[in-house]
Amino acid sequence: MTAIDAPELRRRTRELLAAHPPATTGRTDFLRARFDAGLAWVHYPAGLGGLDAPRSLQPVVDAELAAAGAPDNDPRRIGIGLGMAAPTILGFGTDEQKRRFLRPLWVGEEVWCQLFSEPGAGSDLAALGTRAVREEADGDWIVDGQKVWTSSAHVARWAILIARTDPDLPKHRGISYFICDMTDPGVEVRPLRQITGEAEFNEVFLTGVRIPDSRRLGPVGAGWKVAQTTLMNERVSIGGSRIPREGGMIGPVARTWRERPELRTHDLHQRLLTLWVEAEVARLAGERLRQQLVAGQPGPEGSGMKLAFARLNQEISGLEVELLGEEGLLYSDWTMRRPDLVDFTGRDAGYRYLRSKGNSIEGGTSEVLLNIVAERVLGLPAEPRNDKDVAWKDLSR
Amino acid sequence: MTAQTEETVAPDLLYSEAEDDLRAAVRSLLADRSDAPTVIARIESDTPYDPQLWRALGADIGTAGLLVPEKLGGQGAGHREAAVVLEELGRSVTPAPYLTSAVVATETLLALGSEDGPVAELLAELAAGRKVAVLAVPFSAAPEGSSAAEAVTGSLDGTVTAVADAAAADVLLVPTTDGLYAVETDAPGVTVEPLVALDRTRPLATVTLAAATGTCLAGTEAARSALRRGLLAGAGLLASEQLGLAEWCLTETVRYTRERHQFNRPIGSFQALKHRMAQLWLEVVSARAAARNAADALATGSPDTPLAVAVAQAYCSKVAVHAAEECIQLHGGIGMTWEHPAHLYLKRAKADAIAYGTAGSHREAIAELMELPAP
Ligand SMILES: Cc1cc2nc3c(=O)[nH]c(=O)nc-3n(C[C@H](O)[C@H](O)[C@H](O)COP(=O)(O)OP(=O)(O)OC[C@H]3O[C@@H](n4cnc5c(N)ncnc54)[C@H](O)[C@@H]3O)c2cc1C
Numbered sequence: 001m002t003a004i005d006a007p008e009l010r011r012r013t014r015e016l017l018a019a020h021p022p023a024t025t026g027r028t029d030f031l032r033a034r035f036d037a038g039l040a041w042v043h044y045p046a047g048l049g050g051l052d053a054p055r056s057l058q059p060v061v062d063a064e065l066a067a068a069g070a071p072d073n074d075p076r077r078i079g080i081g082l083g084m085a086a087p088t089i090l091g092f093g094t095d096e097q098k099r100r101f102l103r104p105l106w107v108g109e110e111v112w113c114q115l116f117s118e119p120g121a122g123s124d125l126a127a128l129g130t131r132a133v134r135e136e137a138d139g140d141w142i143v144d145g146q147k148v149w150t151s152s153a154h155v156a157r158w159a160i161l162i163a164r165t166d167p168d169l170p171k172h173r174g175i176s177y178f179i180c181d182m183t184d185p186g187v188e189v190r191p192l193r194q195i196t197g198e199a200e201f202n203e204v205f206l207t208g209v210r211i212p213d214s215r216r217l218g219p220v221g222a223g224w225k226v227a228q229t230t231l232m233n234e235r236v237s238i239g240g241s242r243i244p245r246e247g248g249m250i251g252p253v254a255r256t257w258r259e260r261p262e263l264r265t266h267d268l269h270q271r272l273l274t275l276w277v278e279a280e281v282a283r284l285a286g287e288r289l290r291q292q293l294v295a296g297q298p299g300p301e302g303s304g305m306k307l308a309f310a311r312l313n314q315e316i317s318g319l320e321v322e323l324l325g326e327e328g329l330l331y332s333d334w335t336m337r338r339p340d341l342v343d344f345t346g347r348d349a350g351y352r353y354l355r356s357k358g359n360s361i362e363g364g365t366s367e368v369l370l371n372i373v374a375e376r377v378l379g380l381p382a383e384p385r386n387d388k389d390v391a392w393k394d395l396s397r
Numbered sequence: 398m399t400a401q402t403e404e405t406v407a408p409d410l411l412y413s414e415a416e417d418d419l420r421a422a423v424r425s426l427l428a429d430r431s432d433a434p435t436v437i438a439r440i441e442s443d444t445p446y447d448p449q450l451w452r453a454l455g456a457d458i459g460t461a462g463l464l465v466p467e468k469l470g471g472q473g474a475g476h477r478e479a480a481v482v483l484e485e486l487g488r489s490v491t492p493a494p495y496l497t498s499a500v501v502a503t504e505t506l507l508a509l510g511s512e513d514g515p516v517a518e519l520l521a522e523l524a525a526g527r528k529v530a531v532l533a534v535p536f537s538a539a540p541e542g543s544s545a546a547e548a549v550t551g552s553l554d555g556t557v558t559a560v561a562d563a564a565a566a567d568v569l570l571v572p573t574t575d576g577l578y579a580v581e582t583d584a585p586g587v588t589v590e591p592l593v594a595l596d597r598t599r600p601l602a603t604v605t606l607a608a609a610t611g612t613c614l615a616g617t618e619a620a621r622s623a624l625r626r627g628l629l630a631g632a633g634l635l636a637s638e639q640l641g642l643a644e645w646c647l648t649e650t651v652r653y654t655r656e657r658h659q660f661n662r663p664i665g666s667f668q669a670l671k672h673r674m675a676q677l678w679l680e681v682v683s684a685r686a687a688a689r690n691a692a693d694a695l696a697t698g699s700p701d702t703p704l705a706v707a708v709a710q711a712y713c714s715k716v717a718v719h720a721a722e723e724c725i726q727l728h729g730g731i732g733m734t735w736e737h738p739a740h741l742y743l744k745r746a747k748a749d750a751i752a753y754g755t756a757g758s759h760r761e762a763i764a765e766l767m768e769l770p771a772p
Pocket of ligand 1: 113114115116117121122123124148149150151152201358361362363364365366367368371668
């Protein structure tokens with residue numbers, strides 16, 4: 001087999017474009033053909049949308065396709081599937097699961113959600129109480145419990161789900177990992193309205209939901225280990241592409257500053273420049289992380305970037321509301337809607353300010369991430385804990 | 398440059414293998430010859446600089462000539478390598494005229510672009526580590542709008558205060574109203590009066606010229622842009638010194654808080670402390686990206702250099718001071734003692750925050766470059 005390099009990828013991309021001209025091919029058909037040609041995520045295995053090529057070569061394909069005006073999948077709408085479900089299925093799924101789920105996931109025909117958090121288990125995720133009990137007769141699992149804060153559950157076809165399969169073991173050891181069909185009877189999704197007025201996330205009630213054993217991911221009882229892969233991928237947002245200067249939230253503020261001299265004050269100027277520097281440095285740190293990954297020397301920096309961006313987003317959007325003065329007093333629309341995706345751009349400053357409050361909570365709170373950095377990166381001693389060797393059912397709740 | 402300007406080439410923010418090798422050589426030399434007790438003993442003597450250490454570092458390992466092309470007697474390396482040397486010097490707060498002589502004075506001379514004559518001769522001496530030269534401007538002078546040149550008149554009369562490393566210098570590069578002069582420190586009419594400095598690992602002095610004579614190296618215009626270039630390189634690479642310093646403070650603090658017990662637990666297991674150290678780690682990681690970006694921009698002559706330098710300075714000064722302050726606080730009483738090296742780092746960090754322009758003056762430069770004007 002010849003090694004896949006940039007010219008080879010370019011050749012294959014042109015071949016795809018010739019066989020399926022974007023102008024005359026339907027969007028879904030084109031995306032399926034792209035997946036089948038191994039040009040979806042080139043670092044994935046052959047036959048599963050990739051070519052076992054270095055991840056760093058993906059931009060070669062993307063640039064070629066963009067230039068030809070080819071349709072793209074919508075990474076924002078399918079973010080949970082792409083960022084979390086896919087790497088977990090790739091790492092722990094059976095061949096059959098990989099073949100069944102990865103293609104429609106990547107094409108965007110099937111949206112995924114993440115049924116992890118529960119009312120009683122957020123930061124302490126391993127404390128979860130949703131039960132999965134195995135049926136003697138056919139080995140299917142019957143799931144009962146309640147999940148919460150489930151983003152996109154209202155548009156999702158599938159969910160990654162963790163549930164307790166053995167309450168007699170300590171909490172981390174009695175968990176298993178499943179793929180849950182959101183259209184099954186017993187799955188009920190109720191919108192939860194949030195701070196922005198919209199209902200981006202939901203409560204999900206699971207009542208006697210039957211999941212065949214073929215939709216278990218990883219061994220029985222190994223769910224916590226499998227979930228670590230999901231969570232790591234959730235936190236390490238591996239930006240495959242370079243972010244341009246002023247590419248993040250600082251962009252709209254800087255533009256407003258340039259275009260509206262009447263809004264400028266000395267105090268805002270000082271704060272804007274300080275945040276501008278921090279945003280630029282965070283961008284460079286992200287770029288350095290990207291270069292480390294490409295060079296095959298992944299550093300622990302990934303766990304830190306989410307922390308940095310959460311704080312910056314909050315401070316910058318807070319400044320933006322103040323900068324706008326009178327306009328900052330207004331809000332575009334409080335109607336309760338159930339959006340398909342989270343979109344920071346194209347919304348007003350008030351929305352950005354409110355939504356960014358979630359950045360330090362979703363995907364692990366900033367406090368929990370600081371604990372992780374302190375213990376796993378710096379090697380500081382763990383908190384004393386009293387739940388490690390106690391059966392889950394005996395823990396006080 | 399305008400707000401629309403993007404970097405032309407992607408900056409390389411990693412360390413090369415050659416840079417890692419250079420780091421290892423410098424680190425092992427400094428571990429041997431510049432440990433904390435040695436530095437503390439040195440700053441209390443009349444000669445904070447150890448000439449033998451300088452010979453080993455500048456001449457034997459060849460760091461003094463990293464920026465100088467081979468045909469002028471240097472190593473023909475660049476700013477990325479010099480930045481690595483500065484990281485190590487920051488990590489050990491070693492007193493050595495590296496930043497002032499091998500970076501700022503050297504870069505100023507290089508900017509004059511002479512292939513022979515007195516500039517080339519002096520460069521060869523500096524590159525070989527045989528001589529030390531410093532710019533006769535205050536250590537606080539920022540690359541932009543430095544009016545230091547006006548302090549000395551054409552006849553080489555005048556006084557410049559707070560000149561870093563002047564006491565260790567053989568040659569002063571004196572910017573005047575009509576050009577740049579090289580003046581030997583032992584020439585008649587030259588006095589170098591040591592000052593009591595906040596940071597004793599980088600001594601300051603007042604330079605007085607009274608009808609002194611020197612060699613004219615460049616006329617007014619060339620001198621002005623060379624001075625700016627020298628200070629820009631100084632500010633840009635100072636960020637790497639600040640990075641090394643901050644890294645030492647974090648590493649030491651983590652080590653200490655893992656060992657020190659109170660309330661029957663290592664103090665490093667208390668979340669109030671863990672979060673502060675994790676936050677500091679994030680700042681150090683970010684400072685590394687900013688410092689590397691500035692070093693790479695200087696090395697490649699990127700049009701982005703003034704912005705990259707201003708961003709690195711505006712960010713890294715704050716991180717170094719924060720790291721040194723946290724280091725003292727989390728060490729408790731021992732952090733306040735003269736024997737413990739933490740104070741060396743705080744003094745260096747605080748002085749560095751003023752050197753080659755404060756964070757505020759660098760933010761003003763950014764406001765100009767990015768078209769984000771004050772009201
Ligand atoms: C917008 C948004 C979208 C989300 N989407 C999803 C989703 O799609 N799927 C899903 O499963 N979950 C989702 N979540 C849930 C999210 O992962 C949890 O909210 C989060 O992990 C925190 O859990 P909690 O809400 O129970 O807060 P708690 O764990 O109760 O935390 C409350 C406070 O205590 C602090 N705290 C808790 N433990 C510690 C500790 N050990 N040390 C220090 N401080 C601590 C926390 O940092 C926080 O400040 C979403 C959340 C938000 C805000």
